[in-house]
Amino acid sequence: MTTETLAPPITVTAPKIKSELMQQRVRAARWFLVPMLLALAVVAGWPLLRSIYFSFTDASLNDLYGAEWVGFGNYLRWQTLDSGVVRYRGLLADPAWWNAVWNTLRFAFVSVSFEAVLGMIVALVLNAEFKGRGIVRAAILIPWAIPTIVSAKMWSWMLNDQFGIINDLGMKLGLLSQKVAWTATPETAMTAVLIVDIWKTTPFMALLILAGLQMVPKDIYEAAELDGVHPVKQFFRITLPLVRPALMVAIIFRLLDALRIFDLIYVLTPNSVATKTMSVLARENLFDFDNFAYGSAMSTMLFLIIALMTILYIWLGKVRFDGGDR
Amino acid sequence: MASIELRNIRKAFGAVEVIKGVDLEVRKGEFMVFVGPSGCGKSTLLRLISGLEDITSGEMLFDGKVVNALAPSKRGIAMVFQSYALYPHMTVYENMAFGLTLEKGHDKDEIRQRVEKAADMLQIRQYLDRLPKQLSGGQRQRVAIGRAITRDPKVFLFDEPLSNLDAALRVATRIEIAKLHESMDNVTMVYVTHDQVEAMTLADRICVLRDGLIEQVGTPMELYEKPNSVFVAGFIGSPKMNFIGGERAEKFGAHTLGIRGEHITITPDNGLWNGTVIHTENLGADSYVYLEMGTEEPVVVRLDGSNNYKSGEVVHISPMEDKIHRFDAAGKPVR
Numbered sequence: 213m214t215t216e217t218l219a220p221p222i223t224v225t226a227p228k229i230k231s232e233l234m235q236q237r238v239r240a241a242r243w244f245l246v247p248m249l250l251a252l253a254v255v256a257g258w259p260l261l262r263s264i265y266f267s268f269t270d271a272s273l274n275d276l277y278g279a280e281w282v283g284f285g286n287y288l289r290w291q292t293l294d295s296g297v298v299r300y301r302g303l304l305a306d307p308a309w310w311n312a313v314w315n316t317l318r319f320a321f322v323s324v325s326f327e328a329v330l331g332m333i334v335a336l337v338l339n340a341e342f343k344g345r346g347i348v349r350a351a352i353l354i355p356w357a358i359p360t361i362v363s364a365k366m367w368s369w370m371l372n373d374q375f376g377i378i379n380d381l382g383m384k385l386g387l388l389s390q391k392v393a394w395t396a397t398p399e400t401a402m403t404a405v406l407i408v409d410i411w412k413t414t415p416f417m418a419l420l421i422l423a424g425l426q427m428v429p430k431d432i433y434e435a436a437e438l439d440g441v442h443p444v445k446q447f448f449r450i451t452l453p454l455v456r457p458a459l460m461v462a463i464i465f466r467l468l469d470a471l472r473i474f475d476l477i478y479v480l481t482p483n484s485v486a487t488k489t490m491s492v493l494a495r496e497n498l499f500d501f502d503n504f505a506y507g508s509a510m511s512t513m514l515f516l517i518i519a520l521m522t523i524l525y526i527w528l529g530k531v532r533f534d535g536g537d538r
Numbered sequence: 539m540a541s542i543e544l545r546n547i548r549k550a551f552g553a554v555e556v557i558k559g560v561d562l563e564v565r566k567g568e569f570m571v572f573v574g575p576s577g578c579g580k581s582t583l584l585r586l587i588s589g590l591e592d593i594t595s596g597e598m599l600f601d602g603k604v605v606n607a608l609a610p611s612k613r614g615i616a617m618v619f620q621s622y623a624l625y626p627h628m629t630v631y632e633n634m635a636f637g638l639t640l641e642k643g644h645d646k647d648e649i650r651q652r653v654e655k656a657a658d659m660l661q662i663r664q665y666l667d668r669l670p671k672q673l674s675g676g677q678r679q680r681v682a683i684g685r686a687i688t689r690d691p692k693v694f695l696f697d698e699p700l701s702n703l704d705a706a707l708r709v710a711t712r713i714e715i716a717k718l719h720e721s722m723d724n725v726t727m728v729y730v731t732h733d734q735v736e737a738m739t740l741a742d743r744i745c746v747l748r749d750g751l752i753e754q755v756g757t758p759m760e761l762y763e764k765p766n767s768v769f770v771a772g773f774i775g776s777p778k779m780n781f782i783g784g785e786r787a788e789k790f791g792a793h794t795l796g797i798r799g800e801h802i803t804i805t806p807d808n809g810l811w812n813g814t815v816i817h818t819e820n821l822g823a824d825s826y827v828y829l830e831m832g833t834e835e836p837v838v839v840r841l842d843g844s845n846n847y848k849s850g851e852v853v854h855i856s857p858m859e860d861k862i863h864r865f866d867a868a869g870k871p872v873r
Contacts, residue, residue, distance in 0.1 A: 429621070429623070429626075431619050431621050431623035432623050432624070432625055432626070434590050434617075434619070434623060435617070435619065435623040435624075435625070435685075436625075437589075437590060437609075437610050437611065438588065438590075438610045438611060438615065438616065438617050438637075439611065439636055439637035439640065439689070440609070440610075440611025440612070440637065440640060440641065441611075441636070441637075441640055442640075445640065449636075450625060450627075453627040454626065454627055
């Protein structure tokens with residue numbers, strides 16, 4: 213023991229200077245992180261924890277602070293009837309919830325798939341050199357720049373069954389035999405929502421992919437030209453592997469966004485069972501139905517599902533956020 | 539093997555004409571070097587030969603056949619880019635084999651053989667499984683050359699292949715390219731550089747370009763000994779040729795005299811001219827003495843071995859009479 217307390221050997225001096233510098237840097241970094249961490253804790257951490265807490269209580273809007281702990285009751289509880297039949301209640305046994313989960317997943321999968329493909333096409337076009345490219349690049353962002361509420365309202369008028377321009381055009385061109393209530397009919401409601409969302413977010417996707425495309429050096433396409441690589445092959449063998457990192461990150465951004473879709477559906481197809489997503493259902497329970505605890509349970513589940521999807525995606529897609537394999 | 543013929547080739551980008559009418563024949567199996575200052579159009583000319591740029595007017599012939607509209611991949615060419623242009627997501631092997639796998643009629647064994655043969659030639663066999671980013675600049679350039687060899691081209695194009703390498707590597711790779719040319723004597727090679735040393739050491743013939751026009755075509759020695767203009771005289775050779783004008787030139791019946799540093803002797807007295815030493819550079823094997831004698835740029839004298847002329851010392855110099863180049867006011871030689 214005594215030997216350890218002896219003065220350190222001289223050789224330590226050099227690393228120590230370095231480590232002092234490192235310590236200083238680490239300390240500075242911590243200080244820079246503090247404001248952001250504080251803000252995050254206040255606006256994200258605390259509400260999240262509160263929601264999770266409420267989901268284990270019987271809280272209602274009338275009596276938030278008198279809420280009592282009910283454990284997992286909001287998620288799943290059961291009672292055995294006298295007849296011996298076991299009846300399950302709670303979120304996990306709620307068909308409305310599973311309908312919302314299915315709607316959300318369907319919406320997320322279809323919209324992100326379309327947005328990825330269309331975004332890639334738009335990005336490829338914008339990456340080509342042509343006159344007025346700058347203007348086109350700016351113009352294509354317009355759908356993304358319009359607030360969702362505004363574009364949802366705009367589309368809801370365009371899709372209106374009586375006065376909507378889409379029905380009008382469809383009738384005049386002979387594509388429709390009768391006017392369709394796009395947003396109100398259960399069969400078309402999801403399609404309507406998807407169309408608007410794809411219209412709105414493809415530009416965002418395109419821009420993220422475009423950034424990736426511009427990282428691809430031009431000269432390797434010339435090498436490919438000399439190698440006689442067909443343009444289609446060029447895309448699949450050269451362009452796609454090289455923009456893959458950017459594409460994967462763009463998809464995950466959109467996926468997170470799509471899984472918590474709320475505003476578009478709330479405005480475009482209110483109260484339609486065909487389009488009701490997890491967020492919409494959670495809000496409905498939280499505030500409209502005064503099932504605050506139940507709505508909190510939905511919010512918590514939504515959080516878990518999004519987290520699960522993200523982990524799955526990152527794991528299966530081998531996404532790397534450090535610039536990929538270049 | 540292919541001969542390349544350029545007939546009155548012009549190339550314009552919008553309103554700017556970059557190549558202003560070039561006639562040139564590159565013979566079968568020849569190593570032709572395009573050399574010139576930056577912006578002279580040498581790289582553009584190479585890209586016209588490769589087919590990566592369209593020809594604005596004129597005719598390009600490979601083996602007597604017009605190839606103006608032929609796709610690059612069908613011209614039987616391979617090109618080595620300045621920036622290597624390797625596919626970053628493919629291994630060295632895949633990079634070299636990619637072109638072949640897309641062509642019909644090559645089975646896997648044949649492709650492997652050809653890639654390995656090229657890799658052996660360039661000593662990159664041990665790197666075949668690596669990605670380009672795991673290689674040094676010199677290794678990458680060898681892979682790029684290997685990729686070109688694998689395609690077994692009739693015409694080999696080099697676009698400043700050494701300019702991204704450091705000095706030592708540049709010399710080593712230069713020698714490799716020279717060896718490559720010897721071992722592939724049925725392949726026509728066109729090489730672009732702005733470095734006259736590369737041009738002198740590699741070329742069978744050099745084509746000196748200036749402002750989109752050919753200034754002179756000839757063997758390195760022809761260009762060195764019989765430059766067709768002041769421009770070529772100044773561009774070829776190191777140190778740069780000395781140009782002396784004024785009365786001194788008039789005595790020789792010329793507007794400008796051109797004398798290379800190695801063709802001037804310093805004499806203790808009775809020299810033709812005299813000048814003041816302003817600087818001496820000792821390079822070991824030889825030394826450069828810079829003299830101030832009223833010319834636009836100091837006159838450089840190249841001497842064998844090391845020398846120790848002091849700054850401010852006045853020395854007498856004499857040019858070797860038979861090595862004097864005489865140019866008229868238009869920069870053309872007086873013969």
